[in-house]
Amino acid sequence: MRKYILSVFLLAVVTACSKGFLEEIPNSNILTPEQVEDFQRLLDNSEQVGVTAVLPQLAADEYYISTEKDWLASLTATERNSYIWAKDIFGGELEINDWNAPYKSVFYVNNIISEIDKQFKEGSVKVELRDIYGQALFHRAKAYYDLVKNFSVPFDAQTQHTDLGVPIRKDPSIDYSAQRATVSDCYDFIFDDLKKALTYLAYDTPLLERNRATKLAAFALLSRIHLYRREYDQAEQYADSLLSRYDKLIDYNKISKTSNTPFTKTNDELIMYGATDVYRNSGQINSSQTVFVDSTLIKMYAPDDLRLSIYFINNGGKYTVKRGYNGTGLTPFNGFAVDEVLLNKIECLVRRGELGQASVSMQRLLLNRYKTGTYNHVAFADQQSALQFVLQERRKELVWRCLRWDDIKRLNKEGKGIVLSRKLGDAVYRLEPNTPGYVFNIPQDEINRSGIIQNIR
Numbered sequence: 001m002r003k004y005i006l007s008v009f010l011l012a013v014v015t016a017c018s019k020g021f022l023e024e025i026p027n028s029n030i031l032t033p034e035q036v037e038d039f040q041r042l043l044d045n046s047e048q049v050g051v052t053a054v055l056p057q058l059a060a061d062e063y064y065i066s067t068e069k070d071w072l073a074s075l076t077a078t079e080r081n082s083y084i085w086a087k088d089i090f091g092g093e094l095e096i097n098d099w100n101a102p103y104k105s106v107f108y109v110n111n112i113i114s115e116i117d118k119q120f121k122e123g124s125v126k127v128e129l130r131d132i133y134g135q136a137l138f139h140r141a142k143a144y145y146d147l148v149k150n151f152s153v154p155f156d157a158q159t160q161h162t163d164l165g166v167p168i169r170k171d172p173s174i175d176y177s178a179q180r181a182t183v184s185d186c187y188d189f190i191f192d193d194l195k196k197a198l199t200y201l202a203y204d205t206p207l208l209e210r211n212r213a214t215k216l217a218a219f220a221l222l223s224r225i226h227l228y229r230r231e232y233d234q235a236e237q238y239a240d241s242l243l244s245r246y247d248k249l250i251d252y253n254k255i256s257k258t259s260n261t262p263f264t265k266t267n268d269e270l271i272m273y274g275a276t277d278v279y280r281n282s283g284q285i286n287s288s289q290t291v292f293v294d295s296t297l298i299k300m301y302a303p304d305d306l307r308l309s310i311y312f313i314n315n316g317g318k319y320t321v322k323r324g325y326n327g328t329g330l331t332p333f334n335g336f337a338v339d340e341v342l343l344n345k346i347e348c349l350v351r352r353g354e355l356g357q358a359s360v361s362m363q364r365l366l367l368n369r370y371k372t373g374t375y376n377h378v379a380f381a382d383q384q385s386a387l388q389f390v391l392q393e394r395r396k397e398l399v400w401r402c403l404r405w406d407d408i409k410r411l412n413k414e415g416k417g418i419v420l421s422r423k424l425g426d427a428v429y430r431l432e433p434n435t436p437g438y439v440f441n442i443p444q445d446e447i448n449r450s451g452i453i454q455n456i457r
Contacts, residue, residue, distance in 0.1 A: 036126060036128045036129060036132065039112050039115075039116075039129065039132045039136075040132055042108055042112065043108075043109075043112070043132065043135050043136065043139065043212070044211060044212070046211065046273070046275065048104060048105070048108060049104075049105045049108050049109065049139055050105060050139060050142070050143075050274060050275075051097070051101040051102075051104075051105065051275065051276065051277055052101065052102060052142070052143070052146040052274070052276050052277075052334050052402070053097075053098035053099075053101070053102070053146055053147075053150050053276065053277065053402075053440075054098060054276040054277045054278075054279055054282045054331065054332060054402065055078075055082060055089070055098045055150055055440050056150065056402040056403075056404075056405035056406060057276070057282045057332045057400065057402045057405070058078070058079060058082035058083065058279060058281060058282055059082045059083075059085065059405055059440075060402075060404040060405040060408065060420075061294055061296075061297075061404065061408075061420050062293065062294050062297060062399060062400065062404055063281075063291050063292060063293055063294055064291075064292055064294055064295070064422070065083060065281070065290055065291055065292075065424070066290065066292065066318075067424075067425075068424045068425040068427075070288075070290035070291075071083060071424050073288075073290060074280070074281055074290075075279070075280050075281075076093060076279065077090065077091030077092065077093050078090050078091065078093055078096070078098075078279070079279050079280070079281040083281070083422060084422055084424070084429040085420070085429060085431045085437040087441075087457050088441060088457075089440060089441055089457075090441060090443055090444065092444075093443075094443070094444075094445045095443075095445065096443040096445075096446075097277045098150070098277060098440070099147070099151070099442065099443050099446060100443075101277055102143035102144070102146045102147045103143070103147070103169070105139055105140070105142075105143040106140055106143050106144070106169055107169075107172065107174070109136040109137075109139045109140045109143075110140070110169060110170070110171055110172040111172040112132065112133075112136040113133065113136050113137065113140070114171055114172050116129050116132070116133045116136075130200045130202065131200065131201060131202035131203070133200045134196075134197045134198070134199070134200030134201035134202070134213065134218075135197075135201065135212060135213040137193045137194070137196050137197035137200070138193070138194065138197040138201070138213040138217060138218055138221070139213065140193050141189075141190045141191075141193035141194045141197065141221065142221055144166070144168070144186060144189060144190050144193075145190050145221070145225055147166045147186075148165045148166050148183060148186040148187070148190070149228060149406060150439075150440050151166055151439065151440055151442055151455065152164060152165050152166065152183050152186070152439060152455075153183075153436075153438070153439045153455075154409040154410070154412070154413055154434070154438055154439070155183065155228060155229045155230070155409075155410070155413075156413065157229070157230075159183075160182065160183040160184040160187070161182055161183075161184045162182065163182060163183040163184075164180045164182065164183070164453060164455075165180055165181045165182055165183040165184075165185060165186035165187075166180055166181065166186060167179060167180055167181065167450070167452060168181045168185065168186060168189055170189075177449075177450045177451070177452075178450075179450075179452055179453075180452050180453055187225075187229075190225070191222075191225075194218050194221065194222055197213070197218050198215055198218050198219075201213060201214055201215045201218060202214075203215060203216075204216060204245050204246075205245065205246055206246060206270065206271055206272070208266065209265075209266065209273075210265060210266050210270045210271070210272055210273045210335075211265075211272070211273050212272070213272060214271070214272065215245075216242050216245060216246055216271045216272070216336075217271055217272040217336050219238045219239075219241040219242040219245075219341075220238075220242055220271055220272070220336035220340070220341050221336065222234070222238040223235050223236075223238035223239045223242065223341055223344045224336075224340070224344070224403075226238065227344050227347070227348075227410070228406050228409075228410055229410075230410055230413065230414065232347070232348045232351050232352070233348070233352075235344050235348055236344070236345055236348035236349070236352075239341045239342070239344045239345040239348065240345065242271070242338075242341050243338075243341060243342065243345060246271070246338065247338060247342075248268040248269060248338060249268075249269060249338060249339065249342075249364070249365065249368045250267060250268055250269050250368065251368045252306040252307065252310055252368055252369050252370075253306065253368075253371065253372050255306070255310050256310075257306065257309040257310055258309075259322075260285055260313070260322050260323060261322070261323045261327060261328060262310050262322060262323070263323070263324060263325050263327060264327050265325075265326065265327035265328070265329075266327075267325070269325075269337045269338045269339055270325060270335065270336075270337050271335070271336040271337055271338065271341075272335045272336045273325075273326070273327075273335045274333060274334040274335025274336070275326055275329050275331045275332075275333070275334060275335075276331045276332050276334050276402060277331070278330065278331050282331065282332055282400075283330040283331065284320075284321045284322055284323045284324060284326075284329075284330050284331075284332075284400065285313075285320065285321075285322065285323060285330060286320040286321070289315065289320070291320070292315075292318045292319060292320060293312055293319040293320065293321060293399075297395065297396070297399070298312070298319050300392060300395070300396050301396060302370075304370050304371045304374035304375070305369060305370055305396075306369055306370060306371060307369055307396060307397070307399075310322070311324070311399055311400075321399070321400050324399070324400055324401070325337055325401075332400045332401060332402050333400065333401050334401065334402050339365065339397055339398070340397075340398055340401070340403070342361060342365055343365070343390070343393065343394045343397060343398070345361065346358050346361045346362050346365075346390050347387070347390050347391070347394065349361070350380070350383060350386045350387050350390055351383075351387065353383060355379075355380040355381075355382075355383065355386050356379070356380075358380060358386060358390070359377070359379045359380045359386075362377070362380075362389075362390065362393065363375075363377040365393075365397075366393070369397075391407075391411070394407065395407075408420070408438075409438055412433035412434050412438075413434065416433070417433055418433060419431070419432060419433065436455075436456050436457045437457060439455050439456075439457060440455070440457070441454065441455055441457055442454055442455055
């Protein structure tokens with residue numbers, strides 16, 4: 001990644017940073033900013049920091065492609081191969097951004113962290129830098145979580161100490177290669193970064209622009225990670241940490257049902273904005289009319305469920321996705337919002353048998369999602385049916401956010417037995433639970449450069 005990262009970094013510096021920001025380029029420490037504004041400007045550059053993989057969206061069951069001809073018309077081999085869970089999803093394509101973009105984020109924030117660490121050691125760190133330090137730690141944790149969940153086998157507490165994770169780069173050097181750490185070591189690193197980030201992040205309410213990390217974003221990420229790891233007590237704990245500080249829901253009765261951009265990038269439920277890389281098959285407002293929302297998913301919405309008209313466009317019985325929480329963006333949303341955290345909380349309540357509390361919280365969410373006066377909630381009768389209901393609502397609410405793939409993996413580890421299936425012409429493709437198809441290949445050019453071990457898929 002050395003040549004790739006260096007070229008993108010130089011471009012970012014030229015376009016995004018002030019004069020004098022980069023006076024020389026040594027072999028290791030490339031970034032030597034001098035002003036607080038330089039650090040923040042780099043962290044605010046969402047095209048360079050915070051972009052995550054879209055592979056989970058391409059591989060999940062939220063969409064279908066009508067015909068084999070339309071599938072062949074996909075712009076990239078990655079889009080075609082992800083759709084049928086091929087053994088080689090990249091098909092010889094190079095410089096895969098689903099791998100490179102998180103490491104690019106790591107590269108930038110490692111430089112920021114390293115520079116501020118020097119000031120800490122000298123006892124000269126400015127107060128304003130503490131929040132920036134927390135933001136950088138948050139972005140590094142988020143990038144590594146994206147990498148380890150996508151390029152390692154689904155999390156298993158029993159095998160995490162031997163399962164291969166991803167290379168961990170802890171400093172800004174580019175002149176060395178790191179081998180793959182274990183999954184356990186990766187998560188230890190992620191949790192350590194987030195623990196430190198919570199110490200330094202300055203804000204525990206969303207910022208007006210919703211583009212910077214706060215304590216709320218750290219709580220949301222921790223809740224998401226622990227839910228994925230099936231550590232439901234911790235997932236609920238961090239959900240509570242967020243919801244006790246900020247818990248606003250949007251009344252969908254007040255949202256336009258005809259607009260293709262129903263949400264703004266600063267809406268009340270939004271905790272932190274986030275976007276993925278761009279592929280046509282994952283884009284909202286699908287102008288090519290070849291990618292449609294899964295019909296099974298569409299049938300889950302009741303006629304009075306406002307999400308049907310707010311999330312989707314009906315094209316003669318086939319549905320495409322509107323722009324979601326990204327506002328004007330066309331990529332899947334990968335940021336953090338109250339509805340996800342609330343659903344984390346509700347699921348955890350059901351799993352520990354608190355059906356009454358779970359029922360009340362679910363009613364509060366859905367009263368804001370159905371036409372006024374049409375939603376009649378029935379109290380949860382038993383744990384099994386309650387969990388089934390909650391998981392279905394999770395699927396209906398968190399559409400096009402790259403979360404469904406992770407949910408399938410964790411639920412199949414619990415024996416849910418979700419089988420994915422695609423049909424193209426006469427061919428039928430299936431992905432069975434807990435099989436190697438749930439871990440993505442590491443791009444071959446990365447294997448060639450660094451010699452790290454490839455995944456079995």
